Amino acid sequence: MPVIDITQLSYCYRENNPPVLQDVSLQIYSGQFVGIAGANNSGKSTLCYAMSGVVPHLFHGKFSGNVKINGISTLEHTVSDISNQVGLVLQKPDNQISGMRFTVFEEVALGLENRGFERETIRKRVSEMLNLMELSSHAERSPFHLSGGQQQRLALASVLAVDPPVLILDEPTTFLDPSGAFHLFSILQKLQKEGKTIIITEQRTDLLAAFTERVIVLQEGRVRKDGSPQNVLTTPDIETAGIGRTRYTKTAELAKKNSLWQTDHALPATLNETIAGLRIRKNTDDYKN
Amino acid sequence: MLFIDRPGWLHKLHPFTKLVLLLLSAALAYLTGLSIGSLSLLLAACLLLIISGGIFSVSAKMVIRIFLPLILFMVPIHGLLNPANTTEIFSFHGIVFYREGLFFALKTLMQLGVVISASLAFVFTTHPADLITAVSHASGSISIGYLLGFPLLLLESMRERVVTIQNAQRARGLEIDGNIFRRFTSLGPLLFPLLIGSIVGIEQRSIALEVRGFKIHGPKTSLRLVPDSLLQKLSRRLMLTLAVILPMLHFFR
Numbered sequence: 001m002p003v004i005d006i007t008q009l010s011y012c013y014r015e016n017n018p019p020v021l022q023d024v025s026l027q028i029y030s031g032q033f034v035g036i037a038g039a040n041n042s043g044k045s046t047l048c049y050a051m052s053g054v055v056p057h058l059f060h061g062k063f064s065g066n067v068k069i070n071g072i073s074t075l076e077h078t079v080s081d082i083s084n085q086v087g088l089v090l091q092k093p094d095n096q097i098s099g100m101r102f103t104v105f106e107e108v109a110l111g112l113e114n115r116g117f118e119r120e121t122i123r124k125r126v127s128e129m130l131n132l133m134e135l136s137s138h139a140e141r142s143p144f145h146l147s148g149g150q151q152q153r154l155a156l157a158s159v160l161a162v163d164p165p166v167l168i169l170d171e172p173t174t175f176l177d178p179s180g181a182f183h184l185f186s187i188l189q190k191l192q193k194e195g196k197t198i199i200i201t202e203q204r205t206d207l208l209a210a211f212t213e214r215v216i217v218l219q220e221g222r223v224r225k226d227g228s229p230q231n232v233l234t235t236p237d238i239e240t241a242g243i244g245r246t247r248y249t250k251t252a253e254l255a256k257k258n259s260l261w262q263t264d265h266a267l268p269a270t271l272n273e274t275i276a277g278l279r280i281r282k283n284t285d286d287y288k289n
Numbered sequence: 290m291l292f293i294d295r296p297g298w299l300h301k302l303h304p305f306t307k308l309v310l311l312l313l314s315a316a317l318a319y320l321t322g323l324s325i326g327s328l329s330l331l332l333a334a335c336l337l338l339i340i341s342g343g344i345f346s347v348s349a350k351m352v353i354r355i356f357l358p359l360i361l362f363m364v365p366i367h368g369l370l371n372p373a374n375t376t377e378i379f380s381f382h383g384i385v386f387y388r389e390g391l392f393f394a395l396k397t398l399m400q401l402g403v404v405i406s407a408s409l410a411f412v413f414t415t416h417p418a419d420l421i422t423a424v425s426h427a428s429g430s431i432s433i434g435y436l437l438g439f440p441l442l443l444l445e446s447m448r449e450r451v452v453t454i455q456n457a458q459r460a461r462g463l464e465i466d467g468n469i470f471r472r473f474t475s476l477g478p479l480l481f482p483l484l485i486g487s488i489v490g491i492e493q494r495s496i497a498l499e500v501r502g503f504k505i506h507g508p509k510t511s512l513r514l515v516p517d518s519l520l521q522k523l524s525r526r527l528m529l530t531l532a533v534i535l536p537m538l539h540f541f542r
Contacts (some may be wrong), residue, residue: 052500054500078504079496079500079504080500080503080505081505083499086500088496090497091493092493095494095497096497097494097497098498099435099439099494100434105512106513110501112510113510113512114501115507117510118510119511119512122510122512123512158501159500162502
């Protein structure tokens with residue numbers, strides 16, 4: 001059974017506006033690391049909201065279709081109830097600070113307090129999360145005094161503290177530098193290995209190619225492509241969906257034009273695939289010589 | 290945040306105990322018709338509270354900052370111009386200074402002194418998080434605690450956002466320094482981005498709160514422990530009763 005099952009989902013924020021999502025059907029399985037790509041206004045954020053119950057509960061637009069989390073429809077439960085199953089991390093780090101707690105430690109504890117956990121359990125769990133996100137040295141600082149990257153890790157720690165099996169992140173690297181973005185993806189990969197299902201919307205295709213196992217491309221609210229990063233991100237027509245191909249794909253394509261890449265070998269999306277492809281080419285040349 | 294983190298008996302008191310003490314001080318100062326002599330005793334008690342609470346130096350600075358301009362204005366104005374003035378204390382080149390005005394100014398300053406010193410004792414020794422926790426516990430509603438705490442916390446973030454907007458507007462050539470007129474005309478370009486940014490932020494913050502289980506049903510716990518005792522609970526009831534009864538006795542006498 002899929003952990004997230006979306007059937008013919010369509011949504012528009014206002015009655016007479018064009019739909020943001022149109023007839024989307026998707027199944028996401030437990031333990032998958034899924035990337036969602038698409039240009040601005042392609043419906044990525046709305047899809048994240050739909051998978052976490054924010055749509056239609058907090059935005060009262062026109063909703064049709066069905067979204068089920070572990071077999072339970074999001075229409076039948078509140079966002080707070082769904083948050084036990086799905087953790088949602090948003091784009092802007094400072095807007096995710098609750099504004100209810102004075103220290104980083106207390107901020108992470110908020111979700112656990114709301115669920116009635118014992119004080120000792122809260123302390124233990126929060127310390128674990130701060131260690132995981134490398135925020136332990138900031139535990140007593142005000143959340144508002146952290147940098148953007150630290151605030152984003154704090155938001156992730158706050159969501160993770162509740163231990164939801166599914167994590168949805170809506171463009172969490174927008175305000176991060178390249179190393180911060182890479183660090184965040186490394187943490188997510190670690191969480192996936194521990195059994196979590198990760199769904200992330202992201203514009204940087206090189207990160208999607210390097211870390212995810214499945215990429216879904218949205219265009220004008222519809223699923224345009226769905227498959228492995230190598231299959232999806234190397235096809236030239238994804239550029240019409242407003243997504244740039246990775247530098248490795250472009251380099252290999254140029255190499256192919258200059259007879260430096262095996263014509264029958266698939267184009268790469270990652271550095272490792274590029275090296276493997278160049279190695280095949282070199283071995284063929286060595287054999288010929 | 291005005292809270293000063295140091296060990297002291299006032300710091301250990303429950304926030305509600307200090308709040309009720311503040312309420313009682315205000316009721317005694319303003320609603321019981323105390324004479325200047327009794328008011329000075331009450332003021333001395335507040336001073337003792339501040340000294341024993343270990344917040345004298347910081348409170349003294351604040352009191353001087355508030356009271357010096359008030360003394361400089363109120364004493365001469367009332368001493369010279371109060372309508373009840375009849376008894377002359379001294380005169381200087383035809384300018385007469387009266388006893389009634391002087392006493393009125395002193396009484397008003399003392400009443401204000403009692404309320405301000407009790408308020409300072411409260412704000413300097415109560416962590417806002419303790420107050421929010423206590424309010425949430427007492428009301429059984431996390432929303433009321435949020436309403437109380439959010440403005441306190443947001444103030445700091447707003448201040449930082451104002452500096453960012455100021456710098457951005459300066460970089461675009463907007464003159465935000467100089468005379469009052471220039472500052473006033475530059476308010477619009479500063480306030481609108483702040484207001485719009487805050488409104489946009491509210492939507493995302495409400496989503497962030499929901500996904501943390503803000504409205505989840507069932508019992509809630511608190512990481513922060515705000516100790517209370519039977520003695521404090523009884524003291525609060527006694528002080529509240531006094532704060533109601535003493536003004537009523539004065540009123541009906």
